[in-house]
Each structure stands twice: as C-alpha cells, then as structure tokens.
Amino acid sequence: MDAAQTLAHHRPFNHTDQGMNQTAGLIGLGAMGAGIAATLRARGYEMHVCDARPDAAASFARDGGVACATPAQVGAACEVVVSVVVNAQQTESVLFGDQGAAVAMRPGSVFVMCSTVDPNWSIALEQRLNAMGIHYVDAPISGGAAKAASGQMTVMSSARPEAYAKADPVLDAMAGKVYRLGDRAGAGSKVKIINQLLAGVHIAAAAEAMALGLREGVAADALYEVITHSAGNSWMFENRMAHVLAADYTPLSAVDIFVKDLGLVLDTARASKFPLPLASTAHQMFMQASTAGYGREDDSAVIKIFPGIELPGHQFPLAD
CATH class of the missing domain: 1.10.1040.10 (N-(1-d-carboxylethyl)-l-norvaline Dehydrogenase; domain 2)
Structure with a gap:
C-alpha cells in the first residue's frame, strides 16, 4: 500500500456513524486508555472495561459502561477488544494469562493492540491469534492523554483486510487520524x-x-x-x-x-x-x-x- 492509498484510507469519525447499541471492550485504563474509553463512550459505544486496578474500572463505569473483573470477561462480551497496556509482556498477560481475553473471544472477533512493541513480536502475535480464529490490528498510538480524551490522537495501524472490516468503526471513533499502513501486522509498529x-x-x-x-x-x-x-x-x-x-x-x-x-x-x-x-x-x-x-x-x-x-x-x- 503506497502513501496515496494510505491517506485515502483515512476516514475521520462522523457523528452519523455513532455506534449506538454497539459494544466495545478496552483493557488498560492508564492515561491513554482512559481517554480512549471515554471517547468511545461519548461516541455511542457501550464500553466494557478492565484494568489491573479494579477501582479504575469501577470509577469509569460509574459514568456509563460495564466494569469487568478480568480480560476474559471483556473478550466474552465484545467483538472488538482494544488493549492499551505498556508493553508486549503485559499484552501477553492480557491475552494469554490467567483469565486472559484470547480464550474467551469468539471466532471472528478482533483484538486491537495499541502498545509500542517489537514489530517482529507483533507479526508473530497476528499469526497466533489468526490460528485461534481471532483477527488482529497492529495499532500503536501517539498524541498523549489529552488528545486521547478528545478523540484527536493518531493511530499507526496495519492489519489484514478482514480485521479492518471489523475494527474500522472503532478505530475511526477513537482517533483523529487513523493511518492504515499495510495489509498485515508489523508496519504499524515499525x-x-x-x-x-x-x-x-x-x-x-x-x-x-x-x-x-x-x-x-x-x-x-x-x-x-x-x-x-x-x-x-x-x-x-x-x-x-x-x-x-x-x-x-x-x-x-x-x-x-x-x-x-x-x-x-x-x-x-x-x-x-x-x-x-x-x-x-x-x-x-x-x-x-x-x-x-x-x-x-x-x-x-x-x-x-x-x-x-x-x-x-x-x-x-x-x-x-
């Protein structure tokens, strides 16, 4: 995909696209994750959230949404799960640890990975999840907490077309700019x-x-x-x-x-x-x-x- 195609694939969020009665999951309510979750909630999504600090999830849910005790609960409830944790090790735990999301996610659902990781690790993760019937979007983010909270952050993504087909509404709702940089994992992380x-x-x-x-x-x-x-x-x-x-x-x-x-x-x-x-x-x-x-x-x-x-x-x- 060349640069012109990449820019052409950017579609800013339109309020007519609001995800009314749609659900989305988010794991990791740190400075960026909390802002993303709040943006998606404001744009019509029923949010199922989870954090290593139960109080953070409960606090978010008081203003609307569902606090989940484990990543598995998020995975079971949502077809699109966004992970906003620190690194590859935490992402592994979110997916494959005790009560991890991967075992609970339905075939055809999609996992959106927003951490900064080794591109080769991201490529391997796509293969692992695809083998389980789960789509994957390599989607690191940038812009800081304020832009995450205002829906103006940047997403640097790459994914297979079938993953984009499922994740596109959530990606466009949560960010000001979504760059689609390739048709498989790796380019986003690079x-x-x-x-x-x-x-x-x-x-x-x-x-x-x-x-x-x-x-x-x-x-x-x-x-x-x-x-x-x-x-x-x-x-x-x-x-x-x-x-x-x-x-x-x-x-x-x-x-x-x-x-x-x-x-x-x-x-x-x-x-x-x-x-x-x-x-x-x-x-x-x-x-x-x-x-x-x-x-x-x-x-x-x-x-x-x-x-x-x-x-x-x-x-x-x-x-x-």
Whole structure:
C-alpha cells in the first residue's frame, strides 16, 4: 500500500456513524486508555472495561459502561477488544494469562493492540491469534492523554483486510487520524518505533538545551518563551519543558518508557546493522536517569542527569 492509498484510507469519525447499541471492550485504563474509553463512550459505544486496578474500572463505569473483573470477561462480551497496556509482556498477560481475553473471544472477533512493541513480536502475535480464529490490528498510538480524551490522537495501524472490516468503526471513533499502513501486522509498529526515536531524541535534546541555559544563568521561563517562538522549538520542547518549569514530574510518560522504546528502536536497527548515533545517545541519557532513581518520573526528568544546575522548584543545585 503506497502513501496515496494510505491517506485515502483515512476516514475521520462522523457523528452519523455513532455506534449506538454497539459494544466495545478496552483493557488498560492508564492515561491513554482512559481517554480512549471515554471517547468511545461519548461516541455511542457501550464500553466494557478492565484494568489491573479494579477501582479504575469501577470509577469509569460509574459514568456509563460495564466494569469487568478480568480480560476474559471483556473478550466474552465484545467483538472488538482494544488493549492499551505498556508493553508486549503485559499484552501477553492480557491475552494469554490467567483469565486472559484470547480464550474467551469468539471466532471472528478482533483484538486491537495499541502498545509500542517489537514489530517482529507483533507479526508473530497476528499469526497466533489468526490460528485461534481471532483477527488482529497492529495499532500503536501517539498524541498523549489529552488528545486521547478528545478523540484527536493518531493511530499507526496495519492489519489484514478482514480485521479492518471489523475494527474500522472503532478505530475511526477513537482517533483523529487513523493511518492504515499495510495489509498485515508489523508496519504499524515499525512506524511507531520510528516516531519514538524522534520523540526520545527531541526530549533529550530539549533537556540538554534547558540544562545549558540554566548552567549559564539564563532565566528558565525567559528561555522557554524565546525558544517556543523561535526556529529551535519542537513539540517536545514546548510540552516537556513546561513540566520542568512547573517542577511537575508526574509521569504522563515515564523515563522508563523511553528506556524501553529506544531500546526497541536500537534492537530493530541492530538486526540490520544500521547505525543510530543520536538514538543511542538519547537511550543512554534515559538509562542514566533511570539508574539515578528517576525511572518512574515524567520523561522530562531526564534533565536531572545534568550536573551543577538548579532546576525550578529545587532549593539546592543538583550534585556535580
């Protein structure tokens, strides 16, 4: 499928397409998953949801929907099940663990996988599910919690035509842009890890620039104002350095996410002996931040690896 075909297959959600009296399942009510579930509910779907934290599912269901105790309950109730968990290991558990969804899903139903994973793992998962009579959509997502909640996030998908036939209404309802990148699993995950290469490098570069400014005595808020209105700006600088200015490292996307995702990028490139010097450096920076104890903080906390700077909200400079 060429680029023109890919764009032609994008069909924005139309409110006349609302899934009245239709059900959909979602597993994983984190920052992105909760937003996706709320968007689908607002667009007419009866949502069956499940999370490792039962309180999260119960809280969602209080505003409409059904809280399920296990992924199997979601799989039994819904023909389309969307999984929004952290990684391949959690996806395996959702599908094949105790009370996993796969054993309960009916033949002809579809599993939509939204995690960032090794593309080869995603290809193998499609084969495993197809052997069980279950369709599969390789559908990593991007855009952050706010865009997920407003239905404006991006989906980078690839799937067999019969999987798209079943999943298309849900995909178009939950996202602002759905890119259909191929007729089998793998392409969606490849594009996502390339996106993560850029995201990780941009965050690392933004942190480096802000750290240099602080080291040189530039006022952090002034630097942020100038850069966000100059050619050196990036979406990641504007978004993540705002977290630094607010001294708010609440993990919307954690340091350890980029340890994982940039690791996937490097593993993919290593298999074909393709050099990625910038991604390698950014990965080391996130690794350093994680080792220093910041792994569960917001990924903007990578700025904390730089010595001799006083961050907003810190009373004393970080140690040299």
